[in-house]
Amino acid sequence: MSSNKKESTSEPRVGVYICHCGGNISDHVDVEQVAENIRKIPGVVVSHTNTFMCSDPGQELIQEDIKSGKINRVVVASCAPSLHELTFRNAIKRADMNPYLYDHANIREQDSWVHHGDPATAKATTLVAAAVAKTKRLEPLDPIRVDARNHVIVIGGGMAGLRAALDLSSRGIAVSLIEKSPFLGGQAANLDKLVPTEASAGDLIKQLAQAAVEDPNIQISTCSQIVGFEGYVGNFKVTVQTHPPDADTRRQIIRGITSDKSQVGKMIPFVGYFPSAVPTSEQTRIIDTGVIVFATGFKTYTPRQGEFGFGDFPEVITLPMFIRHMAQAAANDKHLSFNGKKIRRVAMIHCVGSRQIPGIHEADENDYMNEYCSRTCCSATLRAAMEIRENFPKTQVLDFYRDIRTYGRGQEDYYDRASESNVLFFRYEPEDSPLVEKNSSGDFPLKISVKDTLTFGEEIEADVDLIILSVGMEPNPITGLVDMMKLPVGSDRFLQEVHPKLRPVELANTGILLAGTCQAPMDISETCNAAQAAAVKASALLGKGYVELDPFVAGVDLAACSGTGACVDVCPVDAVKLKPVKINGEEVERAEVNPAICTGCGVCVAECPHNAIDVKGWTLKQYEDMVDAIVAA
Amino acid sequence: MSNESNNTPDGKILILATETCAYPGANSVGQAHSSYPANTYILRVRAPVLFPETFYLDCFKKGIGGIIIMACGEECPYDGAFHALSKRLDQVFKTMKAKGLDLRRLRLTAICTVCNRAFLKEVNDMNALIQELGRPTEGEMKAA
Ligand SMILES: Cc1cc2nc3c(=O)[nH]c(=O)nc-3n(C[C@H](O)[C@H](O)[C@H](O)COP(=O)(O)OP(=O)(O)OC[C@H]3O[C@@H](n4cnc5c(N)ncnc54)[C@H](O)[C@@H]3O)c2cc1C
Ligand code: SF4
Numbered sequence: 150m151s152s153n154k155k156e157s158t159s160e161p162r163v164g165v166y167i168c169h170c171g172g173n174i175s176d177h178v179d180v181e182q183v184a185e186n187i188r189k190i191p192g193v194v195v196s197h198t199n200t201f202m203c204s205d206p207g208q209e210l211i212q213e214d215i216k217s218g219k220i221n222r223v224v225v226a227s228c229a230p231s232l233h234e235l236t237f238r239n240a241i242k243r244a245d246m247n248p249y250l251y252d253h254a255n256i257r258e259q260d261s262w263v264h265h266g267d268p269a270t271a272k273a274t275t276l277v278a279a280a281v282a283k284t285k286r287l288e289p290l291d292p293i294r295v296d297a298r299n300h301v302i303v304i305g306g307g308m309a310g311l312r313a314a315l316d317l318s319s320r321g322i323a324v325s326l327i328e329k330s331p332f333l334g335g336q337a338a339n340l341d342k343l344v345p346t347e348a349s350a351g352d353l354i355k356q357l358a359q360a361a362v363e364d365p366n367i368q369i370s371t372c373s374q375i376v377g378f379e380g381y382v383g384n385f386k387v388t389v390q391t392h393p394p395d396a397d398t399r400r401q402i403i404r405g406i407t408s409d410k411s412q413v414g415k416m417i418p419f420v421g422y423f424p425s426a427v428p429t430s431e432q433t434r435i436i437d438t439g440v441i442v443f444a445t446g447f448k449t450y451t452p453r454q455g456e457f458g459f460g461d462f463p464e465v466i467t468l469p470m471f472i473r474h475m476a477q478a479a480a481n482d483k484h485l486s487f488n489g490k491k492i493r494r495v496a497m498i499h500c501v502g503s504r505q506i507p508g509i510h511e512a513d514e515n516d517y518m519n520e521y522c523s524r525t526c527c528s529a530t531l532r533a534a535m536e537i538r539e540n541f542p543k544t545q546v547l548d549f550y551r552d553i554r555t556y557g558r559g560q561e562d563y564y565d566r567a568s569e570s571n572v573l574f575f576r577y578e579p580e581d582s583p584l585v586e587k588n589s590s591g592d593f594p595l596k597i598s599v600k601d602t603l604t605f606g607e608e609i610e611a612d613v614d615l616i617i618l619s620v621g622m623e624p625n626p627i628t629g630l631v632d633m634m635k636l637p638v639g640s641d642r643f644l645q646e647v648h649p650k651l652r653p654v655e656l657a658n659t660g661i662l663l664a665g666t667c668q669a670p671m672d673i674s675e676t677c678n679a680a681q682a683a684a685v686k687a688s689a690l691l692g693k694g695y696v697e698l699d700p701f702v703a704g705v706d707l708a709a710c711s712g713t714g715a716c717v718d719v720c721p722v723d724a725v726k727l728k729p730v731k732i733n734g735e736e737v738e739r740a741e742v743n744p745a746i747c748t749g750c751g752v753c754v755a756e757c758p759h760n761a762i763d764v765k766g767w768t769l770k771q772y773e774d775m776v777d778a779i780v781a782a
Numbered sequence: 783m784s785n786e787s788n789n790t791p792d793g794k795i796l797i798l799a800t801e802t803c804a805y806p807g808a809n810s811v812g813q814a815h816s817s818y819p820a821n822t823y824i825l826r827v828r829a830p831v832l833f834p835e836t837f838y839l840d841c842f843k844k845g846i847g848g849i850i851i852m853a854c855g856e857e858c859p860y861d862g863a864f865h866a867l868s869k870r871l872d873q874v875f876k877t878m879k880a881k882g883l884d885l886r887r888l889r890l891t892a893i894c895t896v897c898n899r900a901f902l903k904e905v906n907d908m909n910a911l912i913q914e915l916g917r918p919t920e921g922e923m924k925a926a
Pocket of ligand 1: 335336343664666
């Protein structure tokens with residue numbers, strides 16, 4: 150890039166472009182005044198305003214100044230950089246200037262929309278002056294380009310993993326699907342008819358699993374887990390271990406199935422789709438891959454001993470246990486029965502293990518609380534309530550809820566229909582949760598009492614035969630993978646995306662993506678949405694055969710580095726290594742950054758005693774100059 | 783308008799706002815058109831762990847009245863960065879104490895992309911403090 154060299158060696162000539170944003174900015178900020186103030190800063194050669202900088206004429210203004218050789222640095226002062234930073238970078242690139250010789254001053258969201266009059270104009274001037282100061286220190290940067298393997302590893306064979314695998318394959322990308330159990334389908338296999346379409350969960354699983362098994366582009370490894378990981382986007386090396394199911398409880402449940410070859414290719418209700426015979430010996434192999442998609446899903450909350458009587462009374466069960474019971478009961482029985490007993494009245498309690506409140510609910514043994522809503526249980530509970538009422542009209546249903554959250558298309562209907570079919574609703578406050586006790590008299594085994602806020606605090610007591618707890622979701626325990634791959638986890642313990650709105654399926658670790666309930670509670674539609682988004686994101690990353698990464702990674706100033714290794718010690722992703730180099734004929738060690746691994750967090754910058762390492766495009770010196778400009782204004 | 787203080791050199795507040803959480807959080811405050819003091823200057827940072835101890839002290843030396851680090855907290859997308867930042871700040875606070883700088887001039891807080899109320903509270907609280915304390919005194923600046 151010869152033009153780059155010119156740009157970095159010649160004196161900075163900054164062009165400043167201030168946007169009116171229709172009036173969004175100029176109604177509150179005197180943009181002409183700002184342009185005039187900025188023109189006086191040494192190094193600023195043009196200072197323009199325009200009604201809409203992002204419009205074609207606005208962009209052309211910058212491009213003309215670049216092409217005529219007037220400027221070699223750009224500052225745009227307009228809306229939030231998340232909206233148009235890329236627009237301006239591309240415009241600059243098209244004018245044959247390095248797109249990283251540009252900075253952005255946010256004078257709309259962080260100025261004209263929150264301040265007015267003179268203070269707004271003064272602040273705009275300061276913000277632009279700070280951007281000019283930074284821009285003068287910018288160096289041309291090139292995106293980091295690394296070859297990428299046209300291959301994706303999907304971890305987890307539930308709905309998310311299967312959906313993502315099929316979508317990736319249809320884009321011509323080879324997929325290895327790694328599932329730790331012998332079955333496909335994940336937690337959905339424990340469901341029957343689904344909200345809101347009444348589709349059969351087993352049918353949906355079978356549809357996806359069969360297609361995945363038949364797809365030559367998808368290699369499925371069940372009974373497998375990831376035990377080793379290294380590399381970076383485009384070039385991960387992942388060690389996969391496959392072993393026969395061990396002699397734990399799970400195996401007891403599945404022994405009959407996994408030893409029966411005739412079950413291969415079948416959907417086994419409440420177990421999963423059985424894609425292939427289980428391995429008989431242990432095997433370890435390394436897979437080279439370009440992208441990793443996490444689809445490790447969730448587990449249902451297990452109530453504590455004694456929580457609403459769970460574990461104390463056999464008549465207290467969880468919703469998944471009840472769904473399974475109903476699926477089997479509905480086919481044979483005339484009336485709802487449980488453990489051979491007729492069920493005349495059933496109580497359902499919402500939010501068990503979800504929306505926990507410190508001070509009211511008990512933390513688990515690791516001191517965690519599930520403060521989030523599990524989102525799927527309200528609808529699933531109401532569906533189960535209706536199923537009881539429709540199939541066994543003699544069984545009464547009492548529903549104890551905190552809030553009804555039947556969000557999403559078609560889900561509120563369940564609430565309406567449950568009300569119409571005489572499900573009785575009671576609303577409780579978390580600090581006055583329902584109390585479940587053994588019934589000492591009468592022929593009902595249990596008694597449930599609650600302060601009902603729908604009747605303004607009336608104490609309600611009812612005798613019941615069965616209590617169903619709407620248990621929520623918890624992330625599957627994947628601490629091993631989290632530690633190994635250094636993945637960000639939210640305070641709710643689900644995997645944490647880079648940005649909930651703008652980059653919802655990406656982790657900060659470039660090339661590792663999220664699909665489904667490993668990220669947050671979701672229903673199957675949302676799970677598949679996320680899986681398809683992850684598949685598209687993966688194919689966008691790999692489509693060109695190489696990946697281009699933001700150049701904002703650490704860089705070492707070899708003249709200043711003395712090889713202390715302080716950066717190596719603190720780097721959380723092992724992106725810096727000490728490498729032997731010859732300086733003046735002497736062999737010494739100096740820091741070297743692997744740009745494809747470096748996330749650009751900058752933790753090393755502050756630790757280097759010689760200021761020899763910095764994050765490109767965001768250097769300490771640039772910040773210091775910005776502070777100087779702010780103080781001076 | 784009423785709570786916009788004068789943009790005087792005596793009362794400048796520097797806000798180090800993380801690119802993924804607090805910076806979009808500040809934009810969200812803008813989208814809601816919620817006014818706050820104009821003596822606040824937001825610098826977009828990837829992770830504030832980048833700044834060494836001297837950076838904060840130098841800012842005070844230069845006359846910045848208060849610094850709010852608006853980080854992502856436990857939601858930080860960079861593994862271990864928030865922990866490292868907290869450790870660094872412990873050290874900065876120790877040094878500030880030793881040098882006689884009012885510790886309230888530096889504040890670490892977690893601000894999410896939609897934490898509008900928390901953002902406004904932090905900014906208003908720091909502004910009230912800065913109006914009370916003024917810019918760092920000669921003594922404080924020298925010490926820093
Ligand atoms: C009670 C209840 C009722 C529900 N009802 C409905 C409904 O009516 N309608 C609806 O749309 N949704 C419903 N849902 C939600 C639905 O179950 C989920 O949306 C869906 O199952 C999520 O799929 P997933 O692939 O994200 O996760 P999972 O189904 O949990 O799949 C994850 C897979 O990853 C595997 N795995 C985990 N860790 C590893 C590892 N380390 N290595 C390899 N593999 C691993 C697991 O074995 C599993 O196969 C309900 C949920 C609950 C709890
Ligand atoms: S979906 Fe309903 S039952 Fe489940 S946690 Fe949320 S409010 Fe509670």
